[in-house]
Amino acid sequence: MQEIQLERLRYPEIGALLQEGWTTAIFACGATEQHGPHLPIFVDAEHGTALALDIARKLGRTLVAPTIRIGCSDHHLAFPGSLSIRKETFENLVYDYIHSLSLHGFTHIIVVPTHGGNYQPLEDMTPRLRSAFPDIHLAVYHQLSGLLDLWRNQTQAYKGMGDRVGGHADIAETSFMLHLHPQLVRMDLAEAGFMGHFSEEVIREMIEKGFKSVTPNGILGDAHGADPELGAQLIDALAAQIVHWYRENLV
Numbered sequence: 001m002q003e004i005q006l007e008r009l010r011y012p013e014i015g016a017l018l019q020e021g022w023t024t025a026i027f028a029c030g031a032t033e034q035h036g037p038h039l040p041i042f043v044d045a046e047h048g049t050a051l052a053l054d055i056a057r058k059l060g061r062t063l064v065a066p067t068i069r070i071g072c073s074d075h076h077l078a079f080p081g082s083l084s085i086r087k088e089t090f091e092n093l094v095y096d097y098i099h100s101l102s103l104h105g106f107t108h109i110i111v112v113p114t115h116g117g118n119y120q121p122l123e124d125m126t127p128r129l130r131s132a133f134p135d136i137h138l139a140v141y142h143q144l145s146g147l148l149d150l151w152r153n154q155t156q157a158y159k160g161m162g163d164r165v166g167g168h169a170d171i172a173e174t175s176f177m178l179h180l181h182p183q184l185v186r187m188d189l190a191e192a193g194f195m196g197h198f199s200e201e202v203i204r205e206m207i208e209k210g211f212k213s214v215t216p217n218g219i220l221g222d223a224h225g226a227d228p229e230l231g232a233q234l235i236d237a238l239a240a241q242i243v244h245w246y247r248e249n250l251v
């Protein structure tokens, strides 16, 4: 099978692929931040790479650039180990990725956030990136609510547990880790977290006062019932949804 992870290829191979028309690159914007008492803190980064690889395989002739593994996670800093970059740092990083990729001849670049806190900054920077790189076909995925609906519907269909999807360290994200890194998951420590309605008010409080003010254990939703097959299905379904969105919005 063709290796599609940019960082695992040698430069002559990358040059040859570009010559053959592999001119689309994708990268995920993840995070390194607390994910409840039962999961390692690299969930969004690892999920990002798995998702980008799946999307790239579905699209074909697409290479996967390294995932940005630190995101905008100020609201998680009350939990030990969480790392966060400023919005300006994030924008500079994304800018420099696109700049580098464009120099080599990539003409289509897809950016996929796998951390909620990256969505708004990415949406804000998109017009600036577009005017900085007018020759690049830039697609920045921005449908956070569509993603949560998909997780809820799939989890309901497969396990009858759609109400356990809350969006953070829940049944969905725990299932990703059981699929990708089962040895790092402590299901004996899995818990329910904030189970209330995710209103504008709750979101505002979370951003202003931090995640801990809404959910002391760091979970939104419930991690119970997670399983690796659900994790694989959710990644595959989201990849298919993003491929569909990309083809519809191809600029």
Ligand SMILES: [Zn+2]
Pocket: 035, 043, 044, 114, 115, 167, 168, 169, 173
């Ligand atoms: Zn996450």
